[in-house]
Structures are given as structure tokens and as C-alpha cells.
Amino acid sequence: MTGYTDDLRLAHMMADSADDLTMRRFKAVDLRVDTKPDLTPVSDADQAVEDAIRGTLRRARPRDAVIGEETGRTSGYGSRCWVVDPIDGTKNYVRGVPVWATLIALMEHGRVVVGVVSAPALGRRWWAARDGGAWTGRSLTKASRCTVSSVSRLSDASFSYSSFGGWEERGRLAEFIDLSRAVWRTRAYGDFWSHVMVAEGAVDISAEPELSAWDMAALTVIVEEAGGVWTDLSGAPDVDGGSLVCANPLLHPEVLKRLGD
Known part of the structure; x- marks a missing residue:
């Protein structure tokens, strides 16, 4: 347990919603894909996921700021800011490659304190909260701890x-x-x-x-x-x-x- 347990649970809840949206549109024949000014692709699923996460945060954390890839920054009133990539790996997503994920982070006083990476097409999720370790699995209750390697050369x-x-x-x-x-x-x-x-x-x-x-x-x-x-x-x-x-x-x-x- 850490001081960010509630925020981590909220991030998982938002990731669950994102997974539902992205998997329903993954490989959809009517998936709409546009090109952004920086020439990178954006799908209707990218925008739907970010809109859903922003909607949840407006209700659950109305004082917090939000930065998202598709909509930019919205103002908050405190020291906390959520950082959202609705689909990391959009080029994979639009081509039917299963390596993509929704990334949700919380920053406080400029430091990342919560992170969730959810890759539903791989059946995997990774997460961490400050001072609570890093974990991977299908849910908070079905997880194993992550530890970096000890390779030295x-x-x-x-x-x-x-x-x-x-x-x-x-x-x-x-x-x-x-x-x-x-x-x-x-x-x-x-x-x-x-x-x-x-x-x-x-x-x-x-x-x-x-x-x-x-x-x-x-x-x-x-x-x-x-x-x-x-x-x-x-x-x-x-x-x-x-x-x-x-x-x-x-x-x-x-x-x-x-x-x-």
C-alpha cells in the first residue's frame, strides 16, 4: 500500500474502460484514421479513449490537470497532473499489429507517482505507484512483481x-x-x-x-x-x-x- 493507492485504482479503472474501447475498434473495418499535422496517424479510437479518460477525471479528480496526446492540456488548480497517451503504437493499431497500449500517469509536483500501461491485445498490463514496487499481470489481485535484470556486461x-x-x-x-x-x-x-x-x-x-x-x-x-x-x-x-x-x-x-x- 502507498499514499497513491486510490489514484492507482482509479488509473486501473480508466485502463479497463480504455481496453474495452480499443479492443472493440481494433481491426474494425470502419476504423477511421486521419493524419495529424506532424504526419502521424490518429484513429477514432485514440480520440474516444482520451475523451473517456478526461470525462472520468473531470468527475473523480476535478482539481487535477490533464495532458493528453490528442487534446493537449486542460487547466487544473493544484500540483497534480494526469498524463495520457490513449494509444501508444497507433501505427501498429491501425495495421492490426497487437503491440499497442494505453498509458496513464499521474504527476505530482513534477514527479511521476503513478503509472499504468495496459496492452489488452497482448493480455498484459504493467503498473507502479511511488514506493509500492512495479507489477505486471491481468489485475491488481493477479500480479507478479517486476525486477530489472542483473546483467552487468x-x-x-x-x-x-x-x-x-x-x-x-x-x-x-x-x-x-x-x-x-x-x-x-x-x-x-x-x-x-x-x-x-x-x-x-x-x-x-x-x-x-x-x-x-x-x-x-x-x-x-x-x-x-x-x-x-x-x-x-x-x-x-x-x-x-x-x-x-x-x-x-x-x-x-x-x-x-x-x-x-
Whole structure:
């Protein structure tokens, strides 16, 4: 039990609702997909999930601010802010690939204190509350604890990423390839999945060069509560840093030295 138990339960309840919405529209023949100004896709399911979560928060936490990928920020009155990515992995979602998730986080005084990642097409969910550990399972009552790996050498490490393109645009492709050659194994599991598998200890390193706060917030507290380390490419633990590097504490310094700005 932590001081955020009620908030964690609320986040699970919102994730349950999101799962119902996303699974009903997944692979739907009439799924509507538009292109946003940044040329990324958005489906009618993305908007429906964010609208549903915002509606719940207006009723249950009316003083809290909300930041969502589709609608931006709404004003709150206190130090708390919910950060929502209705569907992380929309490109997978619209193509029928089951690797996507709803990400829900709560920040207080600028620090992430609750995170839930729900991937219903995979039948998996991950969550954490500050000082309460990181967990995975189908529900709060059917869960196992997440712990990062104890792999200590890059030559024994598994590294997961999303794509080459972002590293090239960031001007870090050579560094990315250097790290890929130094590790035991690379796989492009991508998006949220790379990072929660670091929390589970199934993967040792994950990194993405271009992210927004809603892509990262829920993941950071899960990795941290599992005993891992996360930063942006500059080495700062900043959800607005625009990038994310996760690893166990034995590997993170060396990974950052090779990849970092």
C-alpha cells in the first residue's frame, strides 16, 4: 500500500474502460484514421479513449490537470497532473499489429507517482505507484512483481529499440549502431514494450531518441520502481527531455556514455 493507492485504482479503472474501447475498434473495418499535422496517424479510437479518460477525471479528480496526446492540456488548480497517451503504437493499431497500449500517469509536483500501461491485445498490463514496487499481470489481485535484470556486461545484454529513423534524424545513428554491435542481442520490440520489458528483466536496455511526455511518463515510474534507471539522452531524468534511455543500474552509465548527447 502507498499514499497513491486510490489514484492507482482509479488509473486501473480508466485502463479497463480504455481496453474495452480499443479492443472493440481494433481491426474494425470502419476504423477511421486521419493524419495529424506532424504526419502521424490518429484513429477514432485514440480520440474516444482520451475523451473517456478526461470525462472520468473531470468527475473523480476535478482539481487535477490533464495532458493528453490528442487534446493537449486542460487547466487544473493544484500540483497534480494526469498524463495520457490513449494509444501508444497507433501505427501498429491501425495495421492490426497487437503491440499497442494505453498509458496513464499521474504527476505530482513534477514527479511521476503513478503509472499504468495496459496492452489488452497482448493480455498484459504493467503498473507502479511511488514506493509500492512495479507489477505486471491481468489485475491488481493477479500480479507478479517486476525486477530489472542483473546483467552487468554489454556483451551479455539484450537491447530493444523502435526504429533506425529517429536515431538518424537525431544525428546519433553511428552511436546507436556502435551500441548495437557491443551488445549480445538486439530486437526492435518498439514503443512501450521495450521499456516495460526492461522493468521485467526480460530486456536489459531500451532507448528511443524522440518521445513526448505522454509517451514516457507512465513508463518511467514502472522502470524506477522495478529497480531500473531512466534518463533522457543528456542524462537527466526529465519526462520533457524528448528521449528515453532505460537500463538496469549496472548498465545504464555505459549505455548513456555510448548513446548520450
